[in-house]
Amino acid sequence: MVSTKRIFQTIEMIDKQHLDIRTITMGISLLDCVSEDANRCRARIYDKICRRAEHLVQVGEDIESEFGIPIVNKRISVTPVALVAGGCDTEDLAPFARTLDEAAKNCGVNFIGGFSALVQKGFARGDELLLRAIPQALAETEFVCSSVNVGSTRAGINMDAVARMGRIIKETAHRTADRDGLGCAKLVVFCNAVEDNPFMAGAFHGVGEADSVINVGVSGPGVVYHALQKCKGAPFDEVAETIKKTAFQITRMGQMVAGEASRRLGTPFGIVDLSLAPTPARGDSVARILEEMGLEVCGTHGTTAALALLNDAVKKGGVMASGHVGGLSGAFIPVSEDEGMIAAAQSGVLELSKLEAMTCVCSVGLDMIAVPGDTPAETISAIIADEAAIGMVNSKTTAVRVIPVEGKTVGDVVEMGGLLGSAPVMPVHGTSSAAFVARGGRIPAPLQSLKN
Amino acid sequence: MKSIKAIVTVVGKDQVGIIAGVCNLLAGEKINVLDISQTIMEGYFTMMMVVDVAECTTPFSALTALLRAFGEERGLVIRIQREDIFDAMHKI
Incomplete structure (x- = not known):
């Protein structure tokens, strides 16, 4: 029998800390x-x-x-x-x-x-x-x-x-x-797109998959944030341990829902995606978790290290809680969908270059970022090339989802509505990458051996 | 028949007849109460019941609404959830 305390703890996670199943796909x-x-x-x-x-x-x-x-x-x-x-x-x-x-x-x-x-x-x-x-x-x-x-x-x-x-x-x-x-x-x-990602907009059903399958994406930045408030000032070992325990609980719930959905739909269970997916709601932000670790504003020096710890601890905690883990599995940093990221971008502390660095250590990439409407196509291509290079060299998935909003420029805010949130238009470099992009062809696959 | 366990939680201002009222409602739905624990925390009534819903013919969503409405009339928050979710999160 689970104790009354644990039962009310779960209810509080759902009620006050935005714990939810983000998607059944x-x-x-x-x-x-x-x-x-x-x-x-x-x-x-x-x-x-x-x-x-x-x-x-x-x-x-x-x-x-x-x-x-x-x-x-x-x-x-x-x-x-x-x-x-x-x-x-x-x-x-x-x-x-x-x-x-x-x-x-x-x-x-x-x-x-x-x-x-x-x-x-x-x-x-x-x-x-x-x-x-x-x-x-x-x-x-x-x-x-x-x-x-x-x-x-x-x-x-x-x-x-x-x-x-x-x-x-x-x-x-x-x-x-x-x-x-x-x-x-x-x-x-x-x-490096994955074949079993349940999260949009990047989900597709890979050719190596079964005829139909149920994949589940869990969430819970708010629960992690709340748990970290109990270890203020503690060393990182304790921070990592707390995140792992929380990720374990969140994932167990995802695994249970996935099994239940799979059974009721008569469709095989595929994977649980262990992602921390934020929403624009207050208290459901990945940026605020990083700030809870001691950063004044997300995007300042130390952000990449904080995110690396968070991403790794989420995976370590979640992996043991699920039979099959897959998809993107990591912390998402979509700017418009994260209340803390929006605030950090608006304050000017969180810049595109820092976001790019952050994508080296977490799930996915430059996500839901509004850029000025007059950004040339070549600049967007160059942003994609940079991000793809990070994914290619580090054997991880990276992605770009940018929105060049016509008629808008730096300082404006774009309301996307619902879970897509609102995006402050972020500056890009004005210097040209056109001649670089115009070359075409292929960047050869990187060496993955001779690592001495 | 195999039992289907669910957890009923009640939180709100203490008043006369909470347990009686909730139990009556559950009995009317052919829900068997297996265990009750109850305490008063800072003046707030907090109750947790383990129940068996196997014999209940009302759909779960309707049952949820019924309990919620019953609670709202009395300033209480009443939930019913399948036990599996708590087991999944807190047992290895």
């Missing part, structure tokens, strides 16, 4: 939907998604109510559309995004990921067509998320793809300018 393979006839292919995709995910939202809500734990998002990820639609008798893949959107609407989920292409080494026909369709697809749809993998440790970086993604991001921002470039919030450029 059902991965669905579309490989068996392939057809030469594009209309037929789209009809099969729609049918398969609606059939598999029919009860996803209902089951999520049932679990929420029975266990009293909020499940914030129910989502779907699918096989990268470039792989499924590449053989179709059409050059226009935007209708595939509309099909995904309709399927998402029908199932009642709040995002569907997988309007994606993997081009780390080069472009196949489907990749080519998909990249071309991204701006239109994101402008026309509500729920579809898109991602493009432009580099990997094994393949190097496809700089042609990097150059194109700069232009695609700019065009997506332009096409959704009436919504402050919201389309860019649904577009991620990856290096």
Whole structure:
């Protein structure tokens, strides 16, 4: 029997410290939907998604109510559309995004990921067509998320793809300018993308995965923050230990929900993603955890070290609590979605260069960052190249999700709404990277041996 | 029938008849009370009950709403949650 004290401790975590399951994501393979006839292919995709995910939202809500734990998002990820639609008798893949959107609407989920292409080494026909369709697809749809993998440790970086993604991001921002470039919030450029990520906007269902699978993303920056308040001034050993214990508890809950969802949906359990995902709500911030460790403002000297400790301790605590850990698993630092990050960026202490350094030691990368609308496409490409290089050399996933907001400049704030939060427009260097990006070609894969 | 254990928690200002009221409501839903512990902390009534909901035919979400509404009328916060979540978090 669990003691009364523990029971009320759990209730307090949920009630006051924003403990929740961030997402239950059902991965669905579309490989068996392939057809030469594009209309037929789209009809099969729609049918398969609606059939598999029919009860996803209902089951999520049932679990929420029975266990009293909020499940914030129910989502779907699918096989990268470039792989499924590449053989179709059409050059226009935007209708595939509309099909995904309709399927998402029908199932009642709040995002569907997988309007994606993997081009780390080069472009196949489907990749080519998909990249071309991204701006239109994101402008026309509500729920579809898109991602493009432009580099990997094994393949190097496809700089042609990097150059194109700069232009695609700019065009997506332009096409959704009436919504402050919201389309860019649904577009991620990856290096070393993972196949079982349950978090948006970068989720897709990898080709090595089962036909359908349940992946769960846990959260809980508020719980970690609260736990750390009990060890003020203590040495880092104690800080790490406290974070590990908290991460263990959070993950155990994620594992239980994942098992329950998997059983009720008759779908195999894939992984639990051990991520600390912040929200714009006060008390649910990763930045505030770093500040709790003794930094006046997140972004000042010491931030990278604090984040390295946090990221590692979360993994160590979580790994033992779950049967299968995967996805991105680490601390997220999306600027617009984190109340403390927003404040730090607005104060001018947190800069793009520090964020880049932070991505060396934590999950993902430059995430949900608004930049001035007049930022050239080449500068965005160069930002992507830098971030991809960090991922490539360190054998980790990195990503870029930036929003060049038309008509806005440094000092302005962009309201994205809901969980996407609000983004202060951050400055980028005015000096040009155009000639660098114009070279094209590939950056060769890095040496991973001869480490003496 | 196999038991399905849930935890009922009640927090709020102490008053006459909390336990009786909650137990009555649970009995009406064919919910068996297995264990009760209760204390007063700083004037606040805090109660934890282990119950078996196997015989209860009301859907869980409706049950949650029923208890919440009962509590709200009396200035109490009443929750019911499946026991598994607490076991998962606090037992290895």
